[in-house]
Amino acid sequence: MSDVTRLSVFKTYKLYVGGKFPRSESGRVYEVTDSKGSWLANAPLSSRKDARDAVVAARKAFGGWSGATAYNRGQVLYRVAEMLEGRKGQFVREVADAEGLSKSKAAVAVDAAIDRWVWYAGWTDKIGQVVGGANPVAGPFFNLSTPEPAGVVTVLAPQESSFLGLVSVIAPVIATGNTAVVVASEKSPLPALSLGEVLATSDLPGGVVNVLSGRTAEIAAPLAAHQDVNGIDLTGADEALAKELEIAAADNLKRVLRAERTDWSADPGTSRLTAFLETKTVWHPTGSLGASGSAY
């Protein structure tokens, strides 16, 4: 009998881009520690090039994802919740380490995150009826407004809430048919990188969500300035960075969702769903059958 205890297998945390798990093209990593400063893992330190690659992947995925039926998107989002439920233990551990929470408090956060996927899964085929509709124009025209996704959205995940906050900013963006380039919490990127593994096994087409880890300011700058990005959620940016990014985003008039103090455990409402929606209004003549008074 040997008294050697089994050595655990460490995970190599990798990015999630275009449905694949690459390392940073730069070959760089940075040390991720728990709330007490003990080493947890080395995470990829993404470069500008990684950010640009992620935009390419997100753009490539946009046509298919935005063109999928809302019902289909809802089922995929629900599938994410199913997959998470089965890996709850892992996320509770990671969230507890990342945020310095007790196991039970971390479990509350993870449960809420799973439930949030379910909430947004149900929204995919309802938001169009809530924010769109027929407009009673004063003339013989059929006039219909429908929401459409803005396109590729950069999401700066909240820095503190490494998983519930993360899920709360990603799910509404993709529920409506956008594709996302997500910059994980700088200090606590591991739950986000693990989420990539869940998304990859949830029928979510590759490229719909792309997850980058590293220095938020370094990755966000090229994304805010990128001409093929249509929107940016500044939640994870501090005040100075947010201003700088909003200025850069003006260059192609990205839709900007400014950072707001948010209680991630509260009812999220619909504002994050509508932040990256366009409204398209289509007119068509109706003709005027019966206008002459005949009873056709």
Add this chain to the structure above:
Amino acid sequence: MASVFEYAPAPESRAIVDIAPSYGLFIDGEFTEAADGKVFKTVSPSTEEVLAEVARAGAADVDRAVKAARKAFEKWSALPGAERAKYLFRIARIIQERSRELAVLETLDNGKPIRETRDADLPLVAAHFFYYAGWADKLDHAGFGRRTTEGGGGAGPRPLGVAGQVIPWNFPLLMLAWKIAPALATGNTVVLKPAETTPLSALFFADICRQAGLPKGVVNILTGYGDAGAALVEHPDVNKVAFTGSTAVGKAIARSVAGTDKKVTLELGGKGANIVFDDAPIDQAVEGIVTGIFFNQGQVCCAGSRLLVQESVQDELLDSLKLRLATLRVGDPLDKNTDLGAINSAEQLARITALADAGEAEGAERWSPACELPSSGYWFAPTLFTNVTQAHTIARDEIFGPVLSVLTFRTPEEAVAKANNTQYGLSAGIWTEKGSRILAVAGKLRAGVVWANTFNKFDPTSPFGGYKESGYGREGGRHGLEAYLDV
């Protein structure tokens, strides 16, 4: 052609409008001079006649107006919605009563045909106020949900505060209505700057506010130039910025509000594609193309300035179009027969001229009907360019004039790709008899407004606004409320 379509002049009388020799800024319910005493002249673009001298607002005046609006906000926002509604209904009715006077005024100051100000601008202005009046006491039912971020407390939608609004010269009073009506209905107060070439209808609107008994400071009008607009947008006590105008200025505004809490809506440029398929009824399509690019001399952000015609019907369509263009009457905007009036300013005329020249220089083929232009004023003949490629400047840049660039396509996929190949995304048109094709193409077009078998239709209930660099936010309809509410 002249012999077939000769019409006797039918001028609308300008006696109905009484333009004073000079006007002040409208601040806190009073007309007042600019702090530094500066003035500028506004001219009639069809004759270059000076219509009036108008105060030129500076930063000090902006500050004064914002203070007045801030002071008025407390009471105005606390009014029951039903009372705010009645003020707006009053305004709508007074506009209807004075619509002929305002139509003539607008035609004089802007240069657009009386047929348009009388039949399009003014009816839409009144309708817009009437529509938003009805929203003022129904905001809790507008479907914006509960406020859930910290401090929201689940309350109903609240106004933002003082709205700084900057509007263009192409539809002066209509753009004013699009800005002011939803702002007031939602309980905000307003400082509005009309364009420097078309200040008069906004000043007449100030008088309408007085007739309606609107409380002082709820609406403030600052006539002036871009410096006043910039000062207004940048004023720290402005909570909401609404701008309609060029994409370049829109981007500057987006930069200047970065890092603030100001809510912003931008309605900017466009390069709308008007797509004609081979099964389209050609005569109807021709009318739609003409409306699309020659309405308001093409000085329309949602103009159908790129005609995409299916190759197989190109010749037939262009022949019909040219015949139709030869019947357009260009001249005195006050003449009720006039189809195309004057270009709004010498500056705009120079821009249109330069872009049209670039079209020729880059190899596109230019055509205009024989048409005699008046000797004074700012005029540009309706112009058609064929052999245009996607790389040509006239296929990419917004010309904002009566200039149509014609491109061709073979398949619906190619039409969509070409239509979307632009930095803009405001409007598009589709002409085909096939319903499924309309819906398929409309679904793929990245544009905020799609007109199928029609073009350039507007209604207060119908949200308007762009994708991509045509700006963000929507004006009109329930959607238009959101820009003025803390939701």
